[in-house]
Amino acid sequence: MTRAGLPPESIGLVSALTSAGICWCLACGGPMLSHYGPVRTLQIALACIALGLFALLWPFGLLGLLGAVAIGFGAGHNTPAGSQILVRAAPPRHRTLIFSIKQAGVPLGGALAGLMMAPLVLAQGLPAALGTVIGVALLTILLVQPFRGQLDQDRGKGRRDWARALLSLAMLAHSIRTLRAHPSLPLLTILGASFSVLQSCLMAFTATYAITRHGASLAEAGQIVAVMQGASMVGRILLGWLADRMGHALRHLAFQAVASALAVGLLVTLGDRGSWALYGCAALVGVTAIGWNGVHMAELARVAPLPLVGDVTSAASLFGFVGSVCGPLVFTLVVSWSGSYDLAFLLMAGQLALLGLASAAFLRRVN
Template identity: 30%
Template sequence: MSRMLIALAAMFLQQTFASVGKVLPAVLAPLVIAELHADPAWVGVYYGTSAAASLVAQMGCGSFIVRNGALRMSQVALVLLGGGMAVAAEGSLPGFAASAIIGGGGAAVSTPTSSQLLYKVSPPRLAPLIFSIKQTAVPAGLLICGFLGPAMAAALGWRGAVLAIAAACVAFAAALQPLRARFDDDRVPSRRFRFADFRATIASVVRAPDLRGLSLACFAFNGVQSVFTAYFVTYLVALGYELSAAGFLFSVVVAVAVPCRVLWGWVGSFHLAPRLVMAGLALGMAGSIAVTGRFTAAWPMAAMGLVGAMLSATAMSWHGILLSETARLAPAGSAGAVTGGVLSFGQIGALLGPFAFSLLLRLTGGYGAGWAVCIIPALWVGFSLLCQRVPRESVIRSGTTRPTLG
């Protein structure tokens, strides 16, 4: 048990640093834009470039995790993230482009590595709960960055804030070193990276029906989450609310995701099959989106906050239970690689979701069509998971076996 708790604490902190590093540029963007006299659209370019780098990194990280060990690759992810932020502190647009590639690609590896390590040390029955606790690090990182980022920038300047977080990432990577012998005892030094690994990673999740279903769920869930985080505040402002009020409401509803991630993991560990929990989240997501699309200026903020909290409880809270199922279904020793493959579909959803929403907003001049389209993948995933036939359900719930990919 102590080994599991040490691993959980290490991966929670690793994921927190990754979350802080990924969101810090957005928090400091107004200061950077003002100094560089840059177009605000470059923020979107930065995160689009980062998402593309994340997609490549998650598709290709499997061999590196097997060869070097999950703990070592967690360290590498933190060092790359810190290095990327240090490059951004140079303060030029090319520097930010390089930062998006280096830091974005590095941060993206943090989830597959933590999945590989945690599944190895977690009791199978507790895996949904353990993974969900670890994934609360992401919203925790968002909240920490939201509070500390502006304060650090005020005290140190935006460059100083970026360099301070970069140094913290590298320092924590070094702090993980004493744990390496304990957790990387399963690495395979003879494993080599091949470009064919990209194709093999995608094939491994597309050919297996259960993993294919999780990949499509990740695509839909991450797409809806990206639309929610990108447009919810803007949507409220368009309805007539002040930016400060809309931003405060968004912060409150996002905070709901922290306990909900743990709650869904507990339900998936002790009360319902994870597949059914994800189906419920998908259907709840669809219902919340449908109501969100019907907001008007006459709605009281409390009502909007309640609906937003329901959307956050579903669209922002699925990660741990989906990742634990992905690790359970992966062949032995391949949890990191398979997780990267499933998450790559999520990255595609994160790219296409906001793009489709933006296109519909431009074509229709309103937000309703964009929210309506988001309902479709959520509904489809919900009913697909409900109707999915899962063989040997009792074995799956006990978590005593792993399938093989054919």
């Protein structure tokens, strides 16, 4: 932002435009995925990210903001395209585990970026750091090319006017209508949005909570968040394996919603009993409240009609993304009104617990 002559707080505008790009992709990118196939779409997405990062290298504010939209648009393709690949390639008896391993790559990639980028920026400067990321993106485009023929066999079956669909409000309505394609999809979507509300609050406020409520140092707060993130990677794989063994992922998610709320309750009530209790509760929260994504994505892909897997996961992810934006906003309002992080965390956990219990009761009545 300084390079573009903008104040440092303008980074919030970059973040907002990146989020807008993600929403744009999830709402209107379905025809593009159907037309090109998942591998080619991911290659285009990586090219968009590389182009967006390149735009951030130049000292022109407007160009950088457009680059932020391009980065978001590219990032938004990851979930629907990945789901379309895995639902065809993963053996049914291990589908949830494989989806969960894929989702475990998200926090792993974030951790690696955090470990590598800061030293690189300090040693070589921001242009060199962004150039490295651009190089990785372009190299990945080349490395996945040999797999395109095998994994993009259904390409070309979507709309040829996919570019026009990117600017169509009707496409947004169509994307949402795909959630009627199976009776379980509305409940799965609501559960995903509810999980996203709690997860986004945990990711945004746990470090601040540890400092203000438990007197942790800045370094210790960072370590607590790192433990929570690391536990979530393990949790995603463990819970994916467990969901495959249980054989009913939607019921598993309902139980996990309640378990996540209980874990947050333990964090609030036991976190002041020493650093080990705080670390242990943070790990438990990571496993339960942040380890849900793989099971959720696998179940969305399983129940969706095969031609609509990309559209369904896009639409469900869009609602989840809205939850991840609204959750921290509500959390902030609760803290501002009450002065209590404990109350805010319990409210965010409570909405998930109530939905989990309601889902379990509904599933029992249906079955």
